[in-house]
Amino acid sequence: MDEFTFIDAIKQHTYKQSSIIKGVGDDAAVFRQPAQDVVTAVDVFVENVHFSRSVMTPFHIGYRALAANISDLSAMGAVPASYLVSIVIPDFWSEDELHDMYSGMAELGSAYGMDLIGGDTVSGKELTLSITAFGYVNRNKARYRSAARPGDIVFATGTLGDSAAGLFMLNNPDDYSDEAFYYRRHRMPTVNAEFASALDFLPRLALNDISDGIANEANEIAQASQVSLTIYEERLPVSSQFGQFSDEQQFKWKLFGGEDFELIGVVPKSRWADVLKAADLSQTRITKIGHVDKLGDTGPVVSLVDHRQLKRRLEQKGYTHLKQVRK
Numbered sequence: 044m045d046e047f048t049f050i051d052a053i054k055q056h057t058y059k060q061s062s063i064i065k066g067v068g069d070d071a072a073v074f075r076q077p078a079q080d081v082v083t084a085v086d087v088f089v090e091n092v093h094f095s096r097s098v099m100t101p102f103h104i105g106y107r108a109l110a111a112n113i114s115d116l117s118a119m120g121a122v123p124a125s126y127l128v129s130i131v132i133p134d135f136w137s138e139d140e141l142h143d144m145y146s147g148m149a150e151l152g153s154a155y156g157m158d159l160i161g162g163d164t165v166s167g168k169e170l171t172l173s174i175t176a177f178g179y180v181n182r183n184k185a186r187y188r189s190a191a192r193p194g195d196i197v198f199a200t201g202t203l204g205d206s207a208a209g210l211f212m213l214n215n216p217d218d219y220s221d222e223a224f225y226y227r228r229h230r231m232p233t234v235n236a237e238f239a240s241a242l243d244f245l246p247r248l249a250l251n252d253i254s255d256g257i258a259n260e261a262n263e264i265a266q267a268s269q270v271s272l273t274i275y276e277e278r279l280p281v282s283s284q285f286g287q288f289s290d291e292q293q294f295k296w297k298l299f300g301g302e303d304f305e306l307i308g309v310v311p312k313s314r315w316a317d318v319l320k321a322a323d324l325s326q327t328r329i330t331k332i333g334h335v336d337k338l339g340d341t342g343p344v345v346s347l348v349d350h351r352q353l354k355r356r357l358e359q360k361g362y363t364h365l366k367q368v369r370k
Contacts, residue, residue: 052142058158060124062179072160074125079179084115090170098213101140103230104172105147107302110232111254112176113155114304117239118252120186121178123155128174131167144172155236181243188267190249191309197272197333198318200235200305202282203257204293207300211292220284228282232304238327239306245317249309256299256361258345260307263359265343268309272345274333274357298347299361309335 058066064073088094088108099107113123128148132141145159152159157176209229212219219225242248249268251260257279265272279297286293310318315331322329347357 054159058160059153059156060158063125063158063160066125066158066160072125072127074160074177076179078182080182080185082116082119082121082178082180082185083175084112084119084178085173085175086111086115088172088174098210099230101136101143102147102150105144105149106151106231107147108172108174109148109151109157109176110234110304111302112174113151113157113234113236114232114252114254114306116176116178117234117236118186118250118306119178119180120184120239120243120248120250121180122240123152123157123176123178123236125158125160126152126174126176127160128162128172130162130164130173131169131171132164133167133169136170148174151231180240184243186239186242186248186250188249188251188264190247191264191268191270191272191335192247192311193270193335193337195249195309195311195335196315196331197261197274197335198308198310199253199257199280199330199332200238200308200322201233201303201328202280202285203253203298203303203305204285204296204300205229205282206232206302206304207296208285208288208292211288211296220287221282224282224284229302232302234304235306235325235327238322238325238329241321241325242318245310245314247311247314251307253303253305253307255301257307258298258357259359259361261345261357262343264307264309265345268335269338269343271336271339271343272309272333273336273348273354274345275348277350278330278332280328280330280332298357301361307332 062074062076066072094104116123205228209225212225249264251264253260261272345357346354348354
């Protein structure tokens with residue numbers, strides 16, 4: 044199949060977003076959005092670095108790749124709208140596999156009213172997928188990591204460590220509980236776009252998506268806001284069967300495991316009830332996990348209070364893409 048036939052096969056012929064003037068078919072897409080701010084995010088996924096066909100089908104690869112972008116938009120408080128896909132295709136990927144990968148993106152995108160509006164296709168030695176997503180947010184309502192203040196509440200959505208647990212289970216077959224749940228959390232993660240956009244009315248809110256582990260994301264908020272954070276290990280939300288794994292695995296996965304695509308947020312105490320209401324309306328699980336402290340003499344620090352009530356520094360580590368490439 045040549046490039047033009049492939050593009051024609053995957054392009055949309057009608058568009059859900061009224062702001063799109065022209066999508067696939069010309070040198071560039073055109074959209075018009077006069078009343079809101081445009082938020083954009085891009086992610087690159089390389090085969091055998093960010094995903095492996097040994098544990099994921101092409102459908103899952105496409106689905107999870109777009110989920111990562113939607114999660115980034117959610118962390119900014121934006122409503123997802125459209126996306127571009129650029130792909131490097133090796134000759135050992137079949138036409139059916141490519142269609143399945145785009146079907147994964149289309150299924151998730153359709154759930155959020157997103158349109159595929161263009162991209163690029165080239166041949167190469169390994170599959171590389173780059174997605175650029177666009178979303179809209181009311182003017183001056185984009186959420187930044189720098190918005191945390193001392194006295195604020197720190198919260199997290201969903202449950203943590205599930206994706207890392209799912210990947211472990213897929214690579215180490217055994218008799219596990221809730222296998223389907225963990226597999227889905229790794230392959231087809233939940234994103235929190237409705238919840239994040241429902242918080243639009245709040246005057247101040249910091250959000251970060253948990254793609255590289257909550258330890259990493261909490262430190263990013265602390266550094267951007269020039270504050271310190273205290274997080275309580277026993278409050279970190281985990282799934283009902285998470286206890287089947289060792290203590291070491293649980294600790295590692297819930298704090299440093301990547302690709303949960305949940306949100307960590309910081310909000311003033313006076314608005315916590317509003318956050319709970321938005322979570323209830325969007326059917327989002329939400330948990331208070333800590334608080335924000337004043338900046339200490341050592342600079343921005345994230346502290347973890349463990350199950351023994353001992354407090355220690357929570358280092359900024361987790362999934363790092365450049366280290367993964369060098370392995």
